[in-house]
Amino acid sequence: MEKHGHKNPLWVLVMTVTLAVAGFSLPSPVLAPLLLDPAHGMLTPDASDWSRKVWLGVIMGLYPLFQLVGSPWLGRLSDRYGRKPLLLLSLAGVLAGYALMALGIAWRSLPLLLLSRVVEGLCNGNIAIVQAMAADLAGKEHKARSFAWINIGMNLGWVVGPMIGGYAAVISGDYSLTAWLAVGMTLLNLLLVYWLIPYRPPVAATRQTATLSSCQLLLQPTLLPYFVLTLISYGAVQLYFTYFNIWLVEKLAWDPAQLAQAAVLVSLPMMAGSWLGSRIARHWRGSSLGIVGHLVMASGMLLFILPVHWWGLALTFVPAGIGMSLGELATSVAISNRSHPEQQGQAMGLYRALAVGSEILAVLLGSLVLLAGTDWPFYLATLCSLASAAGFYLLRRRADRRQQLASCT
Numbered sequence: 001m002e003k004h005g006h007k008n009p010l011w012v013l014v015m016t017v018t019l020a021v022a023g024f025s026l027p028s029p030v031l032a033p034l035l036l037d038p039a040h041g042m043l044t045p046d047a048s049d050w051s052r053k054v055w056l057g058v059i060m061g062l063y064p065l066f067q068l069v070g071s072p073w074l075g076r077l078s079d080r081y082g083r084k085p086l087l088l089l090s091l092a093g094v095l096a097g098y099a100l101m102a103l104g105i106a107w108r109s110l111p112l113l114l115l116s117r118v119v120e121g122l123c124n125g126n127i128a129i130v131q132a133m134a135a136d137l138a139g140k141e142h143k144a145r146s147f148a149w150i151n152i153g154m155n156l157g158w159v160v161g162p163m164i165g166g167y168a169a170v171i172s173g174d175y176s177l178t179a180w181l182a183v184g185m186t187l188l189n190l191l192l193v194y195w196l197i198p199y200r201p202p203v204a205a206t207r208q209t210a211t212l213s214s215c216q217l218l219l220q221p222t223l224l225p226y227f228v229l230t231l232i233s234y235g236a237v238q239l240y241f242t243y244f245n246i247w248l249v250e251k252l253a254w255d256p257a258q259l260a261q262a263a264v265l266v267s268l269p270m271m272a273g274s275w276l277g278s279r280i281a282r283h284w285r286g287s288s289l290g291i292v293g294h295l296v297m298a299s300g301m302l303l304f305i306l307p308v309h310w311w312g313l314a315l316t317f318v319p320a321g322i323g324m325s326l327g328e329l330a331t332s333v334a335i336s337n338r339s340h341p342e343q344q345g346q347a348m349g350l351y352r353a354l355a356v357g358s359e360i361l362a363v364l365l366g367s368l369v370l371l372a373g374t375d376w377p378f379y380l381a382t383l384c385s386l387a388s389a390a391g392f393y394l395l396r397r398r399a400d401r402r403q404q405l406a407s408c409t
Helices: 010-025 028-036 049-081 083-106 110-123 126-137 143-172 176-196 214-218 224-242 244-252 256-280 286-303 310-337 341-370 376-408
Strands: none
Touching: 010 083, 010 126, 010 143, 010 176, 028 049, 028 143, 028 244, 028 256, 049 083, 049 110, 049 126, 049 341, 083 110, 083 126, 083 176, 126 143, 126 310, 126 341, 143 176, 143 256, 143 310, 214 341, 224 244, 224 286, 224 310, 224 341, 224 376, 244 256, 256 286, 256 310, 286 310, 286 376, 310 341, 310 376, 341 376
């Protein structure tokens, strides 16, 4: 990436994803109470508890559904026309989506709230573009470090956003304030990208890579196993976070401020895990990072449902958060390293699409197992984590066998 007066543009990218995730996560502590509590008037007073959960699931599922469409498209366009223009375009769309959300909450309009999630999801491919920028900036030997710092920025956004959003809702009594704050934060993000991130011309595509569609790239033999692992790994993460707030509201009757505190308590270990991953990635194989990360993640997710006190919950956040960060780092670096430089945006767009698309599966599968009990989504998340660890182990065994055969010939 061109420096243009910046010694290292990585800090700008970290700040960009911090503001992007903070803007997205600002309203997150209010969505569950807004839909589940009849006093807020988003649904009619006679709406059943089951219908409230269904609408909450729809609102939560619309965002990843349309991000599934938007991320590969924006990533591929960023390969063709440059990262910065597409990043600015996506941020403008996200800003409009948050404005619709604010109006939907203020007017208690379910259609506006639904529309806002469609617009936000379709336009919020910015993290994929930023990851492609980080891949452009770093060589292969430094990519894990750059991606780890991008992850730290995202996790910091999950600390800042819910804390501001949760406390703003409780103190003001106006749940729409959190969405208006998201509008302001996204506007600041857009201005910082415009002023501080230099434009870098796109890498010229070869005849072979220029003709690859997203589907063809997805099915590349070197990439497909890691795309599948991404779907399973993020399926575990999305199950955990999708039913995280629901479990705390139903089991412990937590309010938005307490939900915000819980988001902070799990985000801090995730930041520590990203920092740890940047250190140990220098000495570990990527498969080792994936195996250990997912095993640690599985233990934290399984332990979450056991404690009845806040300090017990906080202890379970440590392995869950560290494991999620190590697992995400392992999958993202593996896919980036196996993609051509002129396809980084498209590859990372597919990666983000699968990551958020797993939320759709999490909502569908989680809603089914939720019928058996509030704890069951966490059992399913644990199984997905263990399956991801097994996948990295099997890919490692296959790579070792190929290397042994190559050395014998």
